[in-house]
Amino acid sequence: MKKRVLITGAAGFIGSHLCDRFLAEGFHVIGMDNLLTGSLDNIAHLFPREDFDFYHHDVTKFVHVPGNIDYILHFASPASPIDYLEMPIQTLKVGALGTHNLLGMARAKGARMLVASTSEVYGDPLVHPQVEEYWGNVNPVGPRGVYDEAKRFLEAITMAYHTFHGVETRIVRIFNTYGPRMRVEDGRVLPAFFSQAIRGEGLTVFGDGTQTRSFCYVDDLVDGIYKLLMSDYSQPVNIGNPQEITMLEFASEILALVGNPKAHLVFRDLPVDDPKQRKPDITKARKILGWEPKYTRKEGLKKTYDYFKKVVKTD
Ligand code: UDP
Numbered sequence: 099m100k101k102r103v104l105i106t107g108a109a110g111f112i113g114s115h116l117c118d119r120f121l122a123e124g125f126h127v128i129g130m131d132n133l134l135t136g137s138l139d140n141i142a143h144l145f146p147r148e149d150f151d152f153y154h155h156d157v158t159k160f161v162h163v164p165g166n167i168d169y170i171l172h173f174a175s176p177a178s179p180i181d182y183l184e185m186p187i188q189t190l191k192v193g194a195l196g197t198h199n200l201l202g203m204a205r206a207k208g209a210r211m212l213v214a215s216t217s218e219v220y221g222d223p224l225v226h227p228q229v230e231e232y233w234g235n236v237n238p239v240g241p242r243g244v245y246d247e248a249k250r251f252l253e254a255i256t257m258a259y260h261t262f263h264g265v266e267t268r269i270v271r272i273f274n275t276y277g278p279r280m281r282v283e284d285g286r287v288l289p290a291f292f293s294q295a296i297r298g299e300g301l302t303v304f305g306d307g308t309q310t311r312s313f314c315y316v317d318d319l320v321d322g323i324y325k326l327l328m329s330d331y332s333q334p335v336n337i338g339n340p341q342e343i344t345m346l347e348f349a350s351e352i353l354a355l356v357g358n359p360k361a362h363l364v365f366r367d368l369p370v371d372d373p374k375q376r377k378p379d380i381t382k383a384r385k386i387l388g389w390e391p392k393y394t395r396k397e398g399l400k401k402t403y404d405y406f407k408k409v410v411k412t413d
Pocket of ligand 1: 369
């Protein structure tokens with residue numbers, strides 16, 4: 099009998115890559131998504147498989163899946179700043195009510211559950227690079243608060259189910275991740291820059307572009323998540339790539355890679371509460387999971403460019 103894993107947010111960017119990985123590892127995968135920000139295109143290749151089922155369901159409502167479940171990975175959530183500005187209530191509900199429903203199911207089925215948290219729990223961080231012990235600098239009532247606080251609640255309720263009910267839980271804090279299947283129009287910096295460069299438009303650098311991020315290729319992230327799930331460590335673990343870069347440098351790298359002479363830089367206002375710097379300390383992941391990212395940004399960006407070339411419309 100194959101082990102059965104439920105993946106919420108299965109039609110999303112990271113969720114769909116998780117489905118691929120768990121199928122490759124020999125699991126029976128049950129994908130769940132309400133398709134609010136996910137797309138069936140990301141998992142269309144899985145529908146013919148007998149070891150894949152899909153439920154079109156909103157996890158903020160009671161979740162029922164017949165049969166046993168060995169593992170649950172909760173990856174459903176709007177995840178880009180534009181998405182959670184447009185869907186603030188859904189963002190809060192999926193992090194809070196959705197996580198509660200799934201923890202209840204994990205408890206009932208004796209499943210181990212891994213929840214997707216985020217570097218956003220550190221807010222605009224005053225500690226650099228971010229270590230898991232840092233509690234963060236979050237504005238609860240700012241525009242990002244709906245995402246940051248939902249994820250902080252997700253961590254709190256997950257830990258409570260672990261300590262009070264003895265549910266086996268894992269918490270991954272995901273830093274900026276990129277790769278094929280990112281939504282072209284989700285407003286995040288990488289899809290924005292790639293689509294603008296391919297179309298020969300201005301790359302919209304927010305602020306003066308000196309703010310930093312650290313980008314992890316999706317296959318590396320998925321590998322870290324897999325290792326964390328299989329570990330026995332229930333405290334939060336950062337998974338991300340510590341190679342830090344300013345947004346201005348990042349725009350230049352994409353301009354050079356795409357090589358469209360019409361593309362150029364334009365400057366726009368910095369969004370409210372935009373973190374000034376972000377870089378994971380991955381000492382824990384290295385020590386506890388024996389994990390570290392393998393892809394350089396050059397390799398990862400090339401693979402991602404191949405995807406965006408296919409999906410960005412140029413007329
Ligand atoms: N950003 C930018 N231009 C864009 C979109 C984003 O300069 O068109 C900047 C944004 O201000 C932030 C960084 O890129 O400093 C990463 O933004 P993103 O929305 O990808 O995710 P975040 O890391 O802020 O959650």
